[in-house]
Amino acid sequence: MNRSLSLLVAFVVSIAATAQTLQSPSQFLGYDLGTQFSRHHQVIDYFKHVETQKPLQVKLEKYGETNERRPLMLAFVSSEDNLKNLENIRENNLKNAGILEGTAASTNIAIVWLSYNVHGNEASSTEASMSTIYKLLTEKQDYLKNTVVILDPCINPDGRDRYVNWYNETASAPYDIDQQASEHQEPWPGGRPNHYLFDLNRDWAWATQVESASRLKAYNKWMPHIHVDFHEQGINEPYYFAPAAEPFHEVISDWQRDFQTQIGKNHSKYFDAEGWLYFTRERFDLLYPSYGDTYPTYMGAIGMTYEQGGHGRAGLGILNDEGDVLTLVDRLTHHTVTGLSTVEISSKNAEKLNAEFAKFFDNKNLKYKSYVLQGDTDKINSLTALLDKHEINYGFAKGGKVSGYNYITAKQGQMNTTAKDLVVSTNQPKGKMVKVLFEPNTKLSDSLTYDITAWSVPYAYGLNAVASRSLVQPANNPTREIIPTSLKNSGATGYVVEWGNMQDAQFLAELLKNGIRVRFTEKPFTTQGKTYDRGSLIIVRGDNKKMDDFDDRFAAIAFSHRRTFDAISSGFSTSGPDFGSPDIKLVNPPKIAMLSGDYTSSLSYGELWHFFEQQLQYPVTSINTDDLSSVNLSKFNVLIMPNGYYGGLLNDNLIDKLKTWMRSGGKLIAIDGALNSFADKEGFGLKRNKPENTDSEEDKEKTKRIKYADRERDYTKNLITGAIFNTDVDNTHPMAFGYGDNYFTLKLGSSSYSLLDNGYNVAYLGKNPKNVSGYAGKDALKKLDNSLIFGEQRMGSGSIIYMVDNVMFRSFWENGKLFFVNSIFFVNNNLVEL
Ligand SMILES: [Zn+2]
Secondary structure, three states: OOHHHHHHHHHHHHHHHHHOOOOOHHHHHOOOOOOOOOOHHHHHHHHHHHHHHOOOOEEEEEEEEOOOOOEEEEEEEOOHHHHHOHHHHHHHHHHHOOOOOOOOOOOOOEEEEEEOOOOOOOOHHHHHHHHHHHHHHHOOHHHHOOEEEEEEOOOOHHHHHHHHHHHHHHOOOOOOOOOOOHHHOOOOOOOOOOOOOOOHHHOOOOOOOHHHHHHHHHHHHHOOOEEEEEEEEOOOOOEEOOOOEEEEOOOOOHHHHHHHHHHHHHHHHHHHHHOOOOEOOOOOEEOOOOOOOHHHHHOOOEEEEEEEEOHHHOOOEEEOOOOOEEEHHHHHHHHHHHHHHHHHHHHHOHHHHHHHHHHHOOOOOOOOOEEEEEOOHHHHHHHHHHHHHOOOOOEEOOOEEEEEEEOOOOEEEEEEEOOOOEEEEOOOOOHHHHHHHHOOOOOOOOOOOOOOOOOOHHHHOOOEEEEEOOOOOOOOOOOOOOOOOOOOOOOOOEEEEOOOOHHHHHHHHHHHHOOOOOEEEOOOEEEOOEEEOOOOEEEEHHHHOOOOOHHHHHHHHHHHOOOOOEEEOOOOOOEOOOOOOOOEEEOOOOOEEEEEOOOEOHHHHHHHHHHHHHHHOOOOEEEEHHHOOOOOHHHOOEEEEOOEOHHHOOOHHHHHHHHHHHHOOOEEEEEHHHHHHOOOOOOOOOOEOOOOOOOOHHHHHHHHOOOHHHHHHHHHHHOEOOEEEEEEEOOOOHHHOOOOOEEEEEEOOOOOEEOOOOOEEEEEOOOOOOEEEOOEOHHHHHHOOOEEEEEEEEEOOEEEEEEOOOOOHHHOOHHHHHHHHHHHHOOOOOOOOO
16 A cells, blocks of 8 residues: 555544544533533534434434524433334323323333523533533443433523623633623623523513423423423522422422432532532522423422522633632533433432322312413413413313302302303313412412512403312313404495404504504494494594505404404494594504613513514614613604613703603603602602501510521511502503403512502502412501502603503513503504604
8 A cells, every 4th residue: 555545544544433433522612611611503513413423322303493593402312222212202201191192101211301501691501511411422321221311402592692702702811710800790681581681591481482482392292300400690609409499389299309309419429529519498499480490390390400600700710709719610510410410310210200200190189170261362362372382271161150269359259151261170281280370379388489479370361260179171162262354344434443452452553564544542432333442443544545455454454463343334423432533542653762771671671672573563762771861862752661770870961851852742651660760759740658667666676686597587578579469440541441440460579659649540559458469578568558550640741651560571461561552552642743
């Protein structure tokens, strides 16, 4: 063989050898894992490399795409035998849970699902996903004999890359460990949330985001026995793992509690051996159902959160307050150890896991057997869309009476049902999740909790409901109401559409975007034998005569939004205002601006951004708070201030600018924390509720002597941790069109304002308000006496609208959204030229 030929052969052989070798993450990436942050596409490339090298043991599956078009991927890792048999294992598991019909053939394979980096700036865990899959396939093959490991290397790729790209362009080389260095100060909004700035670890139950909705499809197909959600916490906290803290939801079984402890003890072996610190049973509880630990728990798994110290603060290395340098290498190493230890203990207990998993799905002993919900068909449809995401079964009522707990009266009562009413029962595999989502009141074993304590779905969707202790059989062949198609009539004076839900709002937005002029009525009127309530839309031919294809265009939009309408032959009403009345007002298509950036809550801004773009589908201009002083507000007639902390922004000059703009017709919508900027300020009617301390002298003395150790718990009397209240509504005010006399609001905190002296109190709490669901401390309750929920104050030609409660919170309180829509389109909808 000549020299060049032998070189060539050697080259080819070496290529072939590399091609058949599984590379470690460091070899593949070209840097030692943890010495750089890997961008999302590099991580996906590594997983593809692993699949290519180990095709008999690894299968990658794309389950979706983010808003910014990054792929969402799962890697299934197991032994060759199991991987060949993957579909059988999956079906067998669903049979074991009773979700699929048939008897499970064998139940000795554990299914462990590891989810990484749900919070984008808690970025060590995605690095750990690479070392974890590599070690499973190289050192820990034994575990795979009876375990299927499902790795989601990054739940939130958009957030992760936002963090990583920022870090890469900011950090010095070598990295700076000084906490004050810019590489440890992430700018607004930070990498934690997804594209629309939602916290995906609050979104599992509501699945408002594309990442969650896509993941739930895959999750429900598999229903793993173990689910780990990898996180990071402050740089001075070492590591947190299971068992979780109280309160635990009452559906959590003894086995689920017990196995959390076994897992924690397994981890502690490794941590103790290395001298790594950790804590358990504190802070992270299991109650609110929308987390990556609780949701899987209520679906039968052992659902856990693991928290490594680090977070968006830590970068590649940081000096913490205890004088230790915490590096990315440390952080990913710890997450790798707990991930592998989780697989190890699950593998050791595979049969027991299967047996206990099956038991979880027995729902015979749940208190309420059926929930029956009644209301507007569109609202029922919104709810069934949510149930479909969780693959929860439901039916429709047969008619007849149902007795049980009535959500509106908060007492035992009866409801007459019709075939339109939804029946959701707990005698199904996912019965415990039904209970968690629907029950009127969640039992709290401890009022110190990490999140909201009330979310009951009938209130959130604005439906009348009864929780029944006996099973309500649904109709055998339900006929879901078919919305009839209305017919255009080119002889009609106009069309009328009733108003009452978000689908109506989307329809109105679409009409306005198409240049169709729309009116709404501020008073009820009767025509052609039918009475139309306040807020009904009137689309008059005379207003649209410039549009050649008016009837076709209107009818097509109505059809695509599944709206029914009535063709009215004359503008002369039998009673109430005629079409030309000043009480039937033109909807002046609003030009809307919204504040974003520093001082705004990124979550609140994101909720509104998502609402305008993905739900209402109406344009909004985002204005950076830095530019507020220079921006020309006269180009807009609505300005939205999301929840925020505007103290450092709104100086007297800016307040004056806003006042001047409002006086000339502008409408400011201030949400939650934004109200702080106006409360007790000159020219604004908003006043903080300051109840007197009515405690006796003796009680006041007692309070002074509360022990240090008891102070935190004592403080809960001042807190409202997400509780539901029944408010009175003035539904003659345009902000409340489409609502009844009452509205159930979700209160997120204890801030409280008096009713407006010179303004409209649209929704409010009366004397001695009581929480119908969720936790509210006794002192916080006192403060809520006669307090404002939503109100409007006129200012010159314009208005300021106060929304004390944030109806967009996590985008799940469906029934509140119309207050916001009404504020935009109907309230003080004057025709002042701006
Ligand atoms: Zn986190």
